[in-house]
Amino acid sequence: MSLITGLFYAVLAVYLGGWYTGRWHGNFSLLLFVMSVITLAYWLAERYKFRPEREAAAAQLVQQDQARRATLAMQGINEVDGNVAAARDKLLMQPWWLDWTAGLFPVICAVFLMRSFLFEPxxxxxxxxxxxxxxxxxxxxxxxxxxxxxxxxxxxxxxxxxxxxxxxxxxxxxxxxxxxxxxxxxxxxxxxxxxxxxxxxxxxxxxxxxxxxxxxxxxxxxxxxxxxxxxxxxxxxxxxxxxxxxxxxxxxxxxxxxxxxxxxxxxxxxxxxxxxxxxxxxxxxxxxxxxxxxxxxxxxxxxxxxxxxxxxxxxxxxxxxxx
Structure with missing residues (x-):
């Protein structure tokens, strides 16, 4: 997914660069619509697939740590090295390609709707x-x-x-x-x-x-x-x-x-x-x-x-x- 996202932003950069230099005329409404659709797809995938998978992996990590600590406690070992909280936070963190797509969907969608139906600069x-x-x-x-x-x-x-x-x-x-x-x-x-x-x-x-x-x-x-x-x-x-x-x-x-x-x-x-x-x-x-x-x-x-x-x-x- 990171490669696909990288290609998407590369195409976007080429389109905007050609528009800015006058090689072709851009259509900002169409651009916002396409970006809204693409980021919506990422947002839905994040909500119903990627985030549940990360949360499940984080929950499994916590359960494994608790089980390990319980086993060690039964052996009389109460002081256990390692902080599972940092590892859990890292598992829950969005990768960059989701942060720059699904994370931008609400903003892009709001701009698209406002510009399309209310006010346009x-x-x-x-x-x-x-x-x-x-x-x-x-x-x-x-x-x-x-x-x-x-x-x-x-x-x-x-x-x-x-x-x-x-x-x-x-x-x-x-x-x-x-x-x-x-x-x-x-x-x-x-x-x-x-x-x-x-x-x-x-x-x-x-x-x-x-x-x-x-x-x-x-x-x-x-x-x-x-x-x-x-x-x-x-x-x-x-x-x-x-x-x-x-x-x-x-x-x-x-x-x-x-x-x-x-x-x-x-x-x-x-x-x-x-x-x-x-x-x-x-x-x-x-x-x-x-x-x-x-x-x-x-x-x-x-x-x-x-x-x-x-x-x-x-x-x-x-x-x-x-x-």
Whole structure:
């Protein structure tokens, strides 16, 4: 068993090493599921086979020692060398391969269940959601807000809330579902979303933009125009780069499902959101690859609603909820 356990950890190290170096994309949910199953098997074997065997061997050792002492006592020898307690403790001790498998099962299982059904941590990898979220923000995602889904396969089994305009949503990237993206929900099923000349319109109603003080991005060392928008009565901030053209370059547009629902022009894009799908955009409007480029987010791709920043190691003051 020690050899099998060693091989398991060797494979795990190779998988994590390739993931870390970018040789392949990892699936953390699948990894936790596999580790939960494997450590559960060890835990069951420990509880019903290995531990009873060690306890039986320890009990036999104690019985043999007691029998030996009783025999010696009958011969008038009351002082017997040897401490059977140390040997008993050694027999009861878990071998390393059980300590690092069965012993980890409760922790791995708890993390798997919490991450699958309650809250999942997420690190902001890019500046597409500036100024709401910046690179390095560590956030929590509510996994049950949009319904309970089975882990790994992401199949919804219990309905809950539907996404609303203005929600900051984490979802599986439609082009590559191994990746998670985070954007703001702008269009719901049936909505007509227009982003023309850097102004957002939903179902023919322009979304008011209120100018704010310019935003300074310390990473790019430049200022951007900043505005306040309101979706579903909730205010959030956006950035607009006046030096960039309003249209989406044709070569940057993916060939996505329901692309015929979108009309591209020199002014921007107009899309009719199909049933069961959502139109999402980044708050950093001119620095975001979003539904304008790769299409709609299907309901089956939803992961959860982002709601709080719990840490940013580059700026420890970034903490709290956001809209």
């Amino acid at each position: 997420f690190k902001i990898p890019s500046g597409s959601m500036i100024p709401t979220l910046v690179v390095g923000d560590l956030i929590l995602v509510n996994k049950f807000h949009y319904g309970i889904r089975l882990p790994v396969i992401n199949k919804k089994i219990i309905d809950n809330n539907e996404p609303q305009r203005g929600d900051v949503m984490v979802f599986r990237y439609p082009v590559n579902t191994d990746l998670d993206y985070i954007k703001r929900v702008v269009g719901l099923p049936g909505d007509t979303v227009a982003y023309l000349n850097k102004r957002l319109t939903i179902n023919g109603t322009p979304i008011e933009q209120t100018p704010l003080a310019e935003y300074y991005d310390a990473d790019s060392l430049r200022y951007s125009f900043q505005f306040s928008e309101q979706l579903m009565g909730r205010e959030h901030r956006i950035l607009v780069d006046k030096d960039r053209p309003p249209f989406v370059p044709p070569q940057a547009v993916e060939d996505f499902p329901f692309k015929e629902n979108c009309r591209y022009s020199g002014e921007g894009v107009v899309c009719k959101v199909p049933p069961g799908h959502y139109f999402v955009m980044g708050d950093n409007r001119d620095n975001s690859q979003d539904s304008r480029f790769w299409g709609f987010v299907p309901d089956r791709n939803l992961v959860g609603k982002a709601f709080v920043i719990w840490m940013n190691f580059g700026d420890i003051k970034r903490f709290g909820t956001f809209h």
